[in-house]
Structure formats: structure tokens, C-alpha cells
Amino acid sequence: MSKNNSASKIKLNSVESLFGITDSSKDIDSSKESIIEVPLKDLHSFSSHPFLVKDDEKMQETVESIKEHGVLVPGIVRRRAKGGYEIISGHRRKRACEIAGLETMPVFVRDLSDDEATIVMVDSNIQREELLPSEKAKAYKMKYDAMKHQGSIGEKSGKSLSIMSEDSGESATKIQRYIYIASLKPELLNMIDEKKMGIAQGVDLSFLSVEEQEIVVEAIYDLGSIPSMMQSAELKKLSKEKGLDKETVRQLLTIKKEEKGKRVVISSNTISKYFPKDYSEKKIEETIIALLEEWKKRQN
Numbered sequence: 339m340s341k342n343n344s345a346s347k348i349k350l351n352s353v354e355s356l357f358g359i360t361d362s363s364k365d366i367d368s369s370k371e372s373i374i375e376v377p378l379k380d381l382h383s384f385s386s387h388p389f390l391v392k393d394d395e396k397m398q399e400t401v402e403s404i405k406e407h408g409v410l411v412p413g414i415v416r417r418r419a420k421g422g423y424e425i426i427s428g429h430r431r432k433r434a435c436e437i438a439g440l441e442t443m444p445v446f447v448r449d450l451s452d453d454e455a456t457i458v459m460v461d462s463n464i465q466r467e468e469l470l471p472s473e474k475a476k477a478y479k480m481k482y483d484a485m486k487h488q489g490s491i492g493e494k495s496g497k498s499l500s501i502m503s504e505d506s507g508e509s510a511t512k513i514q515r516y517i518y519i520a521s522l523k524p525e526l527l528n529m530i531d532e533k534k535m536g537i538a539q540g541v542d543l544s545f546l547s548v549e550e551q552e553i554v555v556e557a558i559y560d561l562g563s564i565p566s567m568m569q570s571a572e573l574k575k576l577s578k579e580k581g582l583d584k585e586t587v588r589q590l591l592t593i594k595k596e597e598k599g600k601r602v603v604i605s606s607n608t609i610s611k612y613f614p615k616d617y618s619e620k621k622i623e624e625t626i627i628a629l630l631e632e633w634k635k636r637q638n
Contacts, residue, residue, distance in 0.1 A: 388476030427462035479520035542570035
């Protein structure tokens with residue numbers, strides 16, 4: 339599929355629709371929505387905000403832009419019962435303002451429920467290109483739960499996934515996979531972020547209990563062996579059938595280390611016709627090794 343076709347599926351909201359500005363915006367009750375300058379000390383992060391705020395090169399670009407032009411797009415906040423405001427969109431802008439030496443930031447004040455705020459928070463960040471799998475996983479899970487809690491999209495998960503797909507431009511299947519890995523322990527999510535383990539393995543491991551995931555993490559660190567797709571599928575199967583213990587997990591992950599070399603399996607029926615019946619397995623193995631050593635010498 340071409341990039342143009344993929345991009346055409348993304349539902350981009352206009353600045354006006356994102357911030358709730360309409361042709362009749364001048365008639366909106368200012369007590370419900372307004373743009374104000376808020377001291378940075380009164381702006382508080384969104385609860386369980388899944389997106390990282392890094393002091394990286396892109397942050398520095400934002401800082402330079404703010405120094406030169408100011409904050410071009412106000413953040414979105416809602417009032418907190420404890421005082422101050424909760425940031426819904428604008429965590430990176432707030433950090434850039436701090437670095438730039440500003441004391442306030444312009445924001446839209448919105449009257450939003452917890453579920454509404456979660457959905458806006460996710461939608462305003464999810465299309466950033468540099469997001470890690472863990473960020474997407476946590477964000478999609480938060481939006482999915484909020485949509486289900488609202489009850490406006492029915493009981494079927496497929497419908498909510500379909501709506502999320504339309505909003506983000508990603509397939510419902512891909513979103514579902516991200517939602518699965520949101521339940522992984524942080525150590526396993528980090529392995530996916532660092533590209534040491536694929537999302538496919540992560541999806542399999544997400545079906546393990548918290549205790550079983552802890553066993554897997556311990557085994558990975560001790561053995562230095564990350565599950566392959568075949569092994570993660572087997573771990574998922576064994577977990578469902580009888581549960582996992584330390585010995586089972588370690589045995590399964592050890593197989594991978596043994597398989598790093600070439601393995602050739604010859605059936606006993608094929609081997610037996612070349613040896614006397616009274617030869618033990620050990621004697622057969624020793625004889626084969628001796629013959630192979632002799633063959634190797636001749637090759638040299």
C-alpha cells in the first residue's frame with residue numbers, strides 16, 4: 339500500500355474542531371471555554387500521561403520557535419478540584435516554555451469529563467511519528483477504556499476499535515495488538531521499545547499472568563535469551579493449558595541457546611542398520627563422532 343493511500347485514511351481534525359472553535363464561537367459562554375494565560379506552576383500533568391516528554395533535539399526546536407514567535411497553538415486544560423489546571427494537550431509546550439524562561443502559557447480551558455479528557459489527550463498526541471510502542475500501547479488502552487466507559491459506542495469491542503482506526507489511520511488489528519501489550523510488565527515493554535523483542539512476541543506474553551511474566555523476565559535476564567516467536571507462542575499455550583513455572587520457562591528459553599548451532603536429527607531406524615544390535619546409544623554416538631573426525635581430517 340502506498341504512503342499516500344495510508345495517509346488518506348487518517349482522519350485529521352482541524353484546529354477549529356480540535357479546540358472546539360466554531361463559526362458561532364463568539365456566542366460560546368466564556369465560563370465554559372476561554373483562552374487564558376496560566377502560570378506554568380499551576381499547570382499539572384494529566385493523570386497517567388502515557389507520552390514521554392524528552393529534552394531532545396525536537397524539544398530544542400520547539401524552544402527556539404517559542405522564543406521567536408511565542409506559543410502559536412494554545413494548550414488544552416481543564417480545571418482541577420484541588421486548584422490549578424490539568425493539562426490535556428500541551429505537556430511538551432509547557433516544558434518548552436520552562437526551558438525558554440517563560441512564566442505563563444496560553445491555554446484553552448475546557449469543561450471535560452474524565453473520559454472526554456482522556457480521548458482528547460490521546461487523539462492530540464497519537465499521530466506523532468516518533469512515538470515508542472509502549473507510548474502507543476498505553477495511549478490506545480486509555481482511549482479504548484474511556485470509550486467503553488462512556489457507553490456511547492455500544493458493547494462490542496470491534497466497534498470501538500473501528501472508530502479508533504478511523505481516528506488514527508491505523509488498522510483495528512494493529513490497535514488491538516497495541517492494547518494487548520499495554521498489559522505487559524515494564525521490563526518487557528522496554529524490550530519492545532529497544533527492538534530486542536517484537537510486538538508479536540509481546541502480544542503472546544500479554545496473555546500470561548503477572549506472576550508468569552515475572553518468571554519470564556527473570557529467565558530472560560539470567561539466560562540472556564529473549565523468546566522467539568515460536569517460543570512466545572509456546573509460552574502462551576502452556577500458560578493457558580497448565581500454567582507456567584520457573585523450570586518450564588527456563589527449559590523452553592534454553593532450547594533457543596542450544597539451537598544457535600546447527601542441529602541434525604537422524605531417526606533411530608536409519609542409524610540402526612549401520613551398527614550391530616548390541617551397540618549401546620553411547621557406543622553408536624562415539625563411533626559416529628570418530629568417523630566424522632576422520633572425515634574432517636581428510637577434508638583438510
